Amino acid sequence: MNCDAYRDLMMMHFDGNINDVDFARLKQHMNACASCKSEFMQLESILNSLEEGEIAEPPSDFESQVMTRIKTLEQNKNRNIEALIYGIPILIIISLPAILLFRFSGSRILDMAINAFEYLLPYPGASDVINKIVALLSILASRMEKTMIQLGMGFIKANQEIIIGLIAVLFVVEWMFVALVKRSWRRAAE
Amino acid sequence: MEVSDLELVQQCLSGDSDAFSEIVARYKKLIYSVVYNMMPDKQEVNDIAQEVFIRIYKSLGRYNPEYKFSTWSVRIATNLCLDMLRKKKINSVPIEEIGDTSSSTDTPEANYIKNERSRQIRKAIEELPEKYRVPIILFHQNGLSYEEITKVLNEPMTIVKNRLYRARLMLREKLSSIREEEVL
Numbered sequence: 001m002n003c004d005a006y007r008d009l010m011m012m013h014f015d016g017n018i019n020d021v022d023f024a025r026l027k028q029h030m031n032a033c034a035s036c037k038s039e040f041m042q043l044e045s046i047l048n049s050l051e052e053g054e055i056a057e058p059p060s061d062f063e064s065q066v067m068t069r070i071k072t073l074e075q076n077k078n079r080n081i082e083a084l085i086y087g088i089p090i091l092i093i094i095s096l097p098a099i100l101l102f103r104f105s106g107s108r109i110l111d112m113a114i115n116a117f118e119y120l121l122p123y124p125g126a127s128d129v130i131n132k133i134v135a136l137l138s139i140l141a142s143r144m145e146k147t148m149i150q151l152g153m154g155f156i157k158a159n160q161e162i163i164i165g166l167i168a169v170l171f172v173v174e175w176m177f178v179a180l181v182k183r184s185w186r187r188a189a190e
Numbered sequence: 191m192e193v194s195d196l197e198l199v200q201q202c203l204s205g206d207s208d209a210f211s212e213i214v215a216r217y218k219k220l221i222y223s224v225v226y227n228m229m230p231d232k233q234e235v236n237d238i239a240q241e242v243f244i245r246i247y248k249s250l251g252r253y254n255p256e257y258k259f260s261t262w263s264v265r266i267a268t269n270l271c272l273d274m275l276r277k278k279k280i281n282s283v284p285i286e287e288i289g290d291t292s293s294s295t296d297t298p299e300a301n302y303i304k305n306e307r308s309r310q311i312r313k314a315i316e317e318l319p320e321k322y323r324v325p326i327i328l329f330h331q332n333g334l335s336y337e338e339i340t341k342v343l344n345e346p347m348t349i350v351k352n353r354l355y356r357a358r359l360m361l362r363e364k365l366s367s368i369r370e371e372e373v374l
Contacts, residue, residue: 050330056226058218066243
């Protein structure tokens with residue numbers, strides 16, 4: 001056996017996983033080989049002082065510190081859900097009239113707006129819901145007087161740009177509102 | 191009868207966040223000492239140990255009962271510590287206060303030498319590359335078994351063994367070169 005092989009035995013010793021026979025062989029080799037012996041002594045001293053190292057004790061109120069942080073976390077989570085619950089209906093209520101108007105004007109912009117919704121809203125599937133509501137409302141609306149619709153159409157077509165602008169502003173304002181409310185809740189919780 | 195870890199996890203998941211308090215009580219010592227051994231700046235230990243439990247809480251849904259809860263939580267702890275260390279690698283390591291390992295029976299000189307020695311060893315460990323540092327801390331300082339370390343690191347036994355062997359030799363090399371400098 002050469003020194004490399006004895007070094008494996010050494011490692012097994014420091015693993016705490018060596019049998020008596022191998023340990024006796026290792027000791028015998030170290031009596032003859034000064035470099036292995038010094039390596040062993042150095043390793044033993046290093047690893048012993050590592051294992052002796054002080055034991056770190058958590059402070060006695062550690063649980064309550066952690067639990068306080070977790071309660072805050074849970075509250076924030078609930079508040080975020082609340083923000084969604086309040087925020088989404090408000091968004092829809094504000095945007096619906098505008099969306100409806102566009103459906104009747106036959107403009108493609110409606111589809112774009114609904115697609116944009118998908119990116120704005122924090123949960124998927126929202127645009128499907130909106131589409132269904134719009135479809136339902138348009139069935140209702142189609143039963144209304146034709147003349148009223150035509151009058152409305154004329155108005156929309158004449159003022160298309162202004163209405164687009166208004167919707168865009170509404171979107172932004174509402175979104176900022178929701179974001180602000182969420183942030184102030186979070187601050188209050190901290 | 192004692193509630194099992196898995197039952198506690200399930201209670202937490204079903205909305206009883208107080209069950210988590212029991213989990214913290216069971217594993218705070220283990221997590222705290224792993225974080226303590228991993229982080230050179232001892233002032234951060236409490237914060238990071240808390241953060242580990244927050245992470246555990248958030249990932250309870252992903253707990254796999256095939257693992258022991260202790261192994262799984264140590265894994266989260268070491269990952270968080272490594273993340274923190276990587277983030278502030280640029281900042282230098284603060285010089286540590288000497289004297290925290292002293293015992294009253296030793297003479298001041300013996301104390302000083304002992305502290306100086308353990309400071310050097312800690313520093314040498316901090317300088318080891320991550321993949322060698324983590325096994326040596328977990329095995330020699332936290333007393334984890336090979337079996338547990340393979341699960342924490344998600345590496346096969348042969349690799350863990352090799353790294354631990356290499357790490358010991360690297361430590362010895364580093365520390366013996368320090369000693370030579372001191373003699374000269």
